[in-house]
Amino acid sequence: MLLVLGYSNANAQDKNNPWQITIGANAVDFYPTGENAPLGDIFSEYFNVSDHWNILPSLSSISVSKYLSDGFSFGVAGSINKITKWGDASVNDLSYYGIDGTIKYSLGELLNSSVIEPYLGVGGGYTWVDEIGAGTLNGTVGFNIWVSDNVGFTIQSAYKHSFEDYLNTHFQHTAGVSIKFGGTDTDGDGIYDKDDACPDVAGLAAFNGCPDTDGDGIEDSKDSCPNEAGLAEFNGCPDTDGDGVADKDDACPTVAGLKALAGCPDADGDGVKDSDDKCPNTAGPAANQGCPWPDTDGDGVLDKDDKCPDVKGTVANNGCPEVSAEVQKTLNEYAKTILFDTGKSSIKKQSAAVLGDIIKILKEYPTAKFTVEGHTDSVGSEALNQKLSDARANAVKQYLIENGIDAFRLSALGYGESKPIDTNATAKGRANNRRVEINLAK
The missing domain is CATH 3.30.1330.60 (OmpA-like domain)
Structure with missing residues (x-):
């Protein structure tokens, strides 16, 4: 039981979680089979536990099944019991051994429930009573009740039709604890592939199995800078100088600057970033590399507009002297x-x-x-x-x-x-x- 209860992190039995093991007890009932006395009509006194059911007061059945596809699974079950009631007749402690194979079809998807999972099954097996055996054709109906992601209870009833006169047809009821396990976890991150959005790369449960390499709380697929811890507002990229421009877009990532200048500073506010400004502390136009336009000849006309920048002239004559x-x-x-x-x-x-x-x-x-x-x-x-x-x-x-x-x-x-x-x-x-x-x- 400790082994069974020790499994975890499994989900419904499917291609990613193919194995289910059930350990429990079984009851054998020869009465409601429609055969002659001391047996009764088919389904007669079906729930008469005290008069007809043979129950061994211990763990007496175990089954293992593997998922195939499309809701189908195949399982093998073994059981033991002691027969003291053969319908209405009493017998003297006959031994009972059974081994059966069953193909089951789950109806869980039809109910759209993660708790109750009914199923139907058909199969066959071999049963020995007092060391005399006979083959049987079995029909099964049952259901699982999952109380957690990986642990549940299973209750099933199987009709076992015998092909030999010396073994009566009978019902075998089983109740037990079931465990689902064996899910595929390719990247080993503890999240099975069916629930893992990144099954080939180890990741975090918070991101459905996808990684967050830099640990900034933004999964790599949405992180523009997956190897550098950053801020959500910059899609995971850092802003070292705190100027509101992500480092990857910041031409001056270690010095706070302006968005308009790609994160670079402009000390004199002239629109020319300091690194390109020949006069970083004096405002000037970009056309003159951030420096004020000179007036070399001092005639009141800036050199850029002065057609005679080295000779004092008049404003009216574009900085050139006028002929008097x-x-x-x-x-x-x-x-x-x-x-x-x-x-x-x-x-x-x-x-x-x-x-x-x-x-x-x-x-x-x-x-x-x-x-x-x-x-x-x-x-x-x-x-x-x-x-x-x-x-x-x-x-x-x-x-x-x-x-x-x-x-x-x-x-x-x-x-x-x-x-x-x-x-x-x-x-x-x-x-x-x-x-x-x-x-x-x-």
Whole structure:
């Protein structure tokens, strides 16, 4: 009995818990079999225990059965008894031995009950009474009452029809304690495979047999970080710095930071994480690596917007200096002194100095655009004067380009004799009209 009661952790007998053992007592009744006196009609006085039942007052039966499939099981039972009542007749302590094989079909699933499990059976066996034996064909009905997961009581009644005249047909009733055991536990975690959601990996009962490798209370299949103890809110992943960003998603897992910056800090709050911020304690735009935009020339226009970041200018002119009327006047005073060979567009060498002064002024205004204008007096034909003024204006333009002034800043235009600034009636007036002007392009 200690052996029987020592089994545990089993469930209904099925493919994962195939074995059942029953130990108990049996009663043999020859009376209600429908045979001649001293026996009675079939099922007559079926429950007349005191007058007809032969009961050996000890453990007198044992059976072992194994589950087959689909509710069917096969079992073998052995029993002993002492016969003192042969129906209404008394006999003298005849020995009784029986061995029987039975195929049973469980009706437990039909009742959908985990406590009461009725069953039907059919089989055969061999029975000896006073050492004379005969074969029998058996029909069985019974039920199990399970009081725990693995222990229950079994009550059954078997009709045993004899094929020999010297052995009467009879009933054998059995009552005993049953144990279910032998369930498969592939991973050895104490949870049988049929109830184990992870039958090939040792796990915990709390997770239906599935593991929790890191012990954080989240089973591995639902744990995004199964080898590191973490928090449920992060699907089992840790948050070392406690900034609300799981370490696996945290670019700075040991320093508390902001979710918007993947867990990295931003000391100056400029939206640039400290590791990428060239000025981590001073707010600045990301476009300038977290530093404030400089104003190198101090003209009130930030370098990023200043088209002349190294030269002080005006806000209106995008940080570049503006050409004043005084500068414009100076340019033209210099330009008027540029000398050309007579009747030609070639510049005389002695004009190099004044051209150098012009170039210096133009470089002070790197974004300003100018028009080089050529003018003549009225001597000669108008067509010739127009051609000459164009050629001289372009000659000056080309000289300036060759000496460092960007071509896109310059244009050249000849006006011929059309815009005199003095009279052409005198030599002095004509000399004033023969000129080059460099004017700010509008």
